Amino acid sequence: MTGAGIVGVGVVGPLRHADVDGDYLTLAADALVAAARDAGLPRETIDGLVINSGGEAGPDYDQLATYLGLQPRTCLQSWAHGRFSASVVQQAALLVDNQHADVVACIYARRLGTDTVGGPAWKGWSEELRKGGGPHGENPRIGLTAPLGTAALAARLYANRYRTDLAELFHVVADARLNAAAYPGALRPQPIDRDAYLDNPYIVEPLRRWDCTPRTEGAVCILVARAERAATASRTVEIAGFDGIPAGSGEFIWSRPGLGVADQSMLEDVPPDRTVFERSGIEPADVDVFFTYDAFSPLVWFALERYGYCPAGAAPGFVQERGLTYHGGFPTNPHGGSLATGQLAGWLHLVEAVVQLRHEAGARQVPDARLAHYGSCYGDSMIFRRSG
């Protein structure tokens, strides 16, 4: 249990490239101003700033502070990859909990240029040619480019190991669509049937276009503070516990331990990752709504198995039987996730966790949601609790 909570959220997007008004600095500023208003906090109270994706991908901490007239006394900035979404919020919680800051603004902003890393027009390949492969295992010297390439390898390996029909990914995609239908502004809210899914073209076989998130832009701000700092303390969502992003030979960004991608051993399945539950004092069965990074549909299966919601190899059946919709047996990404609503890394998921626990989700509200778990297949994880 930490003493920190989320006191305000602000979102711009997700938007198609052509629909974005302003550069990434303006997007970030719009999100931050919205979050401050949501929390009822004046600008002067923000004394911490943690940036997810600076550099060429988004605003740097000093740019944004100057642009908005902020005076933060503690700033941090992570590698410009969306995988650090939960980690950024965790850093903010540590700052607050250790009294290094009172109110920390966590920022993610993204605009897609013509040279987005791993994208179709990327020509630099600098990250992809680093030793050991790119950030998602890319290696353009053998034609392995785009994050989707290694996600496809992971999906096929899963099917090979567990004798799974990858057509069962349909249930992940279809349930995301049903959730997105209740999210205003979702980019893929149309329901699909199995035949339509199977007719959808491959991008990197065995994964189809609909197995991949649409490419979108936008910004998110999450304000982390002690609950009493917010003018609307009753709407504060507690951060009950977390686990940071792991690394090493047992981990790969588009997998879970024990699957066998990259350098992972696949000699035997590994026990579920229970760290976040032990730190939060809860059990997986206590979770009312689950959130997971779903840039590609198989990642949902991998995450369900990582955290022990089902055994290794059982996720396809689990999803089909329980259902992932907000009114289903295992509500997951009730906002539609990246797959159906749009890609703002894991940030929109974190905001939706707050909205669900405030009971402000409207038609897509998970009934009486009190505990939410954000956990990616690659291991960063957080438990949120409704106040009161």
Add this chain to the structure above:
Amino acid sequence: MSTETPSRPLTLHRCRDCGNVQHGWQDRYCVRCWSRELAEVAARGTASLLSWATYHSDYRIPGISAPYSIGLIRLDEGPQLPCLLAGDTSVASFQQRITVEAGPAGPGNLQPEVTGPLRAIVVRPDG
């Protein structure tokens, strides 16, 4: 596959202290015992195929255009690495035995042959 660049064997590193074999790019420290006594060894050139995927979209890599296939292999020495697949991928199967060739460093003419026995094309970490 281009033959303009001479093929050189894929190299791995074996720890002189504990015997661990690791990727060529892990060339200074033994990942198991932290020894700096590593010896460069040539890979035997045989592996098991763990996974494969076929690109149906181009990502503007000079010298290669879709469709083409990539793979994930486990070398008989232990390390796993991705590869370009040459040959008929329609017959690919899990843990199929596969030969490994070190190809030319790209970008270049990477377009693989799509007939004949399945082969894994890998690149040396030093190009």
